[in-house]
Amino acid sequence: MSSKFFKANSKRKLKGIPSTEQLKRIRTEFPEIKVLKSGWDNFEIVVQIRPTAISELYDVKIIYTENKWVKIFVISKTLELAKNRTKLPHVYDSQKQQLCLYSPSKKEWNAHNYIIDTIIPWVSEWLYYYELWLPEGKWLGGGHNEYPNEDNTETLVNEE
Template sequence: MNNHYHKREQTKTRNGFSSSAQLLKIKEMFPNIEVVKEKGNSFEIKFKIQPTTLSQFYDVKLTYDKFTGVKVYVLSENLAIAKNRTKLPHVYSSKDQRLCLYSPSKNEWTKEKFIVSTIIPWISKWFFFYEIWLIDGEWLGGGHNEYEVK
């Protein structure tokens, strides 16, 4: 491949995917999502997610802004706290139930990655580890909080 091709591809990657491209990919995989808002470089969607066939469904809100990133909130209920703990594990806010799914400083998710193949599976994985955490208060999902197993 010539250098001109690589430069064009790098520019595309550096700019990331547009909000509409992100939303289109999500709709392809999840046609039943509710698009609450779609404007310019941002959107807000709501959907149900079930981490395993034995799990309950959780109502989730995902907001995306091309410049500030992704935020994910649990809407369906106030999530329970493990008996030996005082707050939710791996969240930005227990009150808002805003999930912590990746570390921005480690570039685990960037605007060059599709939400549908990263963030949405990570939401399901978060709930999977949350349900295990409820049993004994040990967070097995990795990350950076005091409930993490060392």
Template sequence: MGMIKNREIPLIVQANKLQSYFPDSKYSVRQNILVWKGYLQPTYLSPKYLIKVVYQREKHPNVYVIDPKPLVLAEGKSKLEHVYDTDKQHLCIYYKRAKEWNETKFIADTIIPWTSEWLFHYEIWATTGIWHGGGIH
């Protein structure tokens, strides 16, 4: 008996799961690209952050903080920690080469919690100037 290979989760299934977890969120699926926007609040004391996830089939999801913009920088810092682009607020939430995410995983169960964790560590960094979120530079 052969092994069952994991299959890529269709974009609309990804979108529907995101919508079920975040009923007030918005999404579109066009030309093999899922764009999702929703609010995350890493703690009860945190502000709400408007997040955009852009996921194109056969590529990695890209995560952006849309609001607030710009994000506050820690004192003495000129750029955000663990981002691909400070101006675009394009977050680095996992190390792609480690293959921590692939198209057989739900964005709602991986990318979104990782984004919330990034925001949590961002808030500490913005106050202390020390990044406690780990990661590879």
């Protein structure tokens, strides 16, 4: 249909995967998810993730706003700190336990990626490396240099 008021545009591209489609795909793998909020362009859900067979089960809140961002929080428990650390590794906020899973500036994730194929596996991987980090406070999960003077001291002076 085309008129002077409405022009059909075959070149028009979706800005990303619709939130309804994201949620549908997550439900195929996690049918027991808790949906806290669901709108036409956003959702908040809680997914239970166990990174390994001997790991604890973690409740993880995923907040998605279509074409904008995904925020991830561990909500089931207060994550412990390694003995020689004063904050959690690779988080945006230690108190809120908001995980840092990718670098937005490096465009490692965008709204054209399915959360079930990227974010959720990354959460599991983050939790796996967190469990390895606990005994000695060494982050083995890669990413940016969380502890710049790692070689100089056991406890970080300017970690905050």
